[in-house]
Amino acid sequence: MTDDVKHLWLIYRSAGFISAYNQKTIMINISIHFLFMIESYIDGIVKYGVNMKSNKVDVLNGSIAKQLMLFFFPILFGSLFQQIYNTTGAIIVGKFIGKYALAAVGGSTASLLNLSTGFAIGVASGGSVIIAQAYGNRDNEKLSKAVHTALSFGVIFGLIISIVMFIFSEKILIFLQVPSEILDDSTTYLRILYVGFVSSLVFNMGSGILRAVGDTKRPLYFLIIAVIVNIILDIVFVTVFHLGVFGVGVSVIIAQTVSALLVLNALINTEFEYKVNIKKMKIDPQILKNILIIGIPAGIQASLFAISNLTVQSSVNYLGADYVAAWTALSKIDSVYWMTIASFGISITTFVAQNFGARKHDRVKDSIKVCITIASIITIIISVVLYTLCPWIYRLFLSDYNVIQIGIKILRMMAPFYITYVAIEIIAGALRGVGDTIIPTVITLVGICALRILWIFIMFGRYPQIETIAICYPISWVATSIIFTLYYLILRPIDKKFAIQSKEFTKVEA
Known part of the structure; x- marks a missing residue:
């Protein structure tokens, strides 16, 4: 919060405006103040621009780990900020308009x-x-x-x-x-x-x-x-x-x-x-x-x-409101991991694409190894934190004991297997960077999407329990991760792309 906004808030608070109506008035006035600040900032961007050199990450040179993280963090922060908005927007709609409005903009x-x-x-x-x-x-x-x-x-x-x-x-x-x-x-x-x-x-x-x-x-x-x-x-x-x-x-x-x-x-x-x-x-x-x-x-x-x-959600709905509430809370809690790993996927795609274009083949391979290593370390940390602290984290969202226990059970079934998703996201992102998309898409659709749907249709009818639903995620991650790893190491698609690129470059020079 800027000094101007802090002073504005202190003035209102010292004036004794504490009723619900005046709290609303305060928020509106501060909102207007923020709009003027943003207008000023945008005007500065339009007039003077932003120094591109100070924002650019050189992914073609220097430490791979350092450049990768410099590229990764702004993407992650953007996702986190968007998540903050989604939560805030839901609160505004739910509190000031009502449950039907919240349902209308969601679902x-x-x-x-x-x-x-x-x-x-x-x-x-x-x-x-x-x-x-x-x-x-x-x-x-x-x-x-x-x-x-x-x-x-x-x-x-x-x-x-x-x-x-x-x-x-x-x-x-x-x-x-x-x-x-x-x-x-x-x-x-x-x-x-x-x-x-x-x-x-x-x-x-x-x-x-x-x-x-x-x-x-x-x-x-x-x-x-x-x-x-x-x-x-x-x-x-x-x-x-x-x-x-x-x-x-x-x-x-x-x-x-x-x-x-x-x-x-x-x-x-x-x-x-x-x-x-x-x-x-x-x-x-x-x-x-x-x-x-x-x-x-x-x-x-x-x-x-x-x-x-x-x-999957339709099967959760079948189990009742408590399970829907626990599953909904899970989507909020573990979103921190999915935003993180998705940001690594976006980062490695651009990192590989630029270095592939520059014909820096060794740097392409090294960047994949570095990205998998860093992503794995961060995944393990997030998994341990979520597994250990999930009872307390769930209490931030829920007060019902039964719903909290369901949520803990689901999260503790999934969190230990997050590590298996790293290879899927990073290898798929790297392959996308060299233009190999068809086979990775087929692997993902069969290993994750089709497998989950088949599992639900076959197993949930026999065992209509939340455990049956939750376990389909780790099963699909493990299966798809193995297939991606074998495809990357045995068929060596990136090496094949390098060979095609070298032939095309030789023809151009000739």
Whole structure:
């Protein structure tokens, strides 16, 4: 909290404003104060930009461990900050609007958004890989074409999804059997968010471009600004203007638009090779093909992950409210691990892509080993902490003794096996960095998604217990980890990519 805001709070508190109404007034005034601060900061970015050199991580040279961690932490902090917003937003909606509003912006609505957003971000990752490879190879012409192709495709793709989902939102929600008492609010919220879907996709594409060239700090800064704007507008629209779910949706798309404009400003005003020129915004067919070869499998993978988890969730629902509550709390508690390992996956993809583009083959292999080692150490620490402290952690979320005991049982079945997921995330991320996506996607879909769904259909009918559901996760992690490790060590796909790259380079020189 800045000194100005601290002083503002002390003035209000010393004036004796302690009633619920005045507490709300204080929050609104501080929110307005924050908006002016953010406006000033954004104005500074627009006028003077951000020093790119101070934000860029050179993944091609220096200590691999150091550069990897410098790249990793901003991505992790961004995920953590987004999680803080999700929790805060849920509190605002639940406390000031009510349980039906909270249900309307969550549940099936959130699942649909996760499906489409996950697919879109997966496709966007294809652009990040192609851009990182071109940047590592210092192929400025290809880099520029890839940047403009990725952004152009993002806008077109976003518009298509926006229009389709806006038209069919209500029909899809009815198909998913959304309760009638929340259907109208769910439809309103979903349609509003899909109006702003293009902004969300542009931000993700733009952030992917910046990360691809080694800049992970500015996407973090822009995300923090957007999250603060979102929380402030949630408070104002809900508590002052009483706009309900409509206001919550509008605050989201305003924040997404702010983040998209910030990232576009950074790309347009840079003096580096990836500078965006609006006049050059067009799609290069060959580059788009390369982006989609990498991006579509990643997008399908993300979407089917969500579908398999929905299947698991339906089985948890069958067991009753206590089990649903314990499972929901678990998703909040162990999210710290999944955000961490996902951040390592994003980091190794860019790290490998740039070094592969620069033809630094030894550094590619070394970075995979280093990343697996660091990720394993952090995974063990998180697993031990969660396993040991889960009774106390669950009490932060719940007070019901029975629900807490169920949650402890689930978490202690899963936590010791988190270590088996490290190889899956890191090897898949590294393979994505060299453009090998088809087989890793098939391995993931069969080993994780299909195996979980089959397990639930076959075993849960015989043994309808929470243990039957929980154990499907470690089983799928172990099986998929073994397959990935064997694929990486025996078939040596990265060495094959090196050989293809060397032949192509020899032809070009000849």
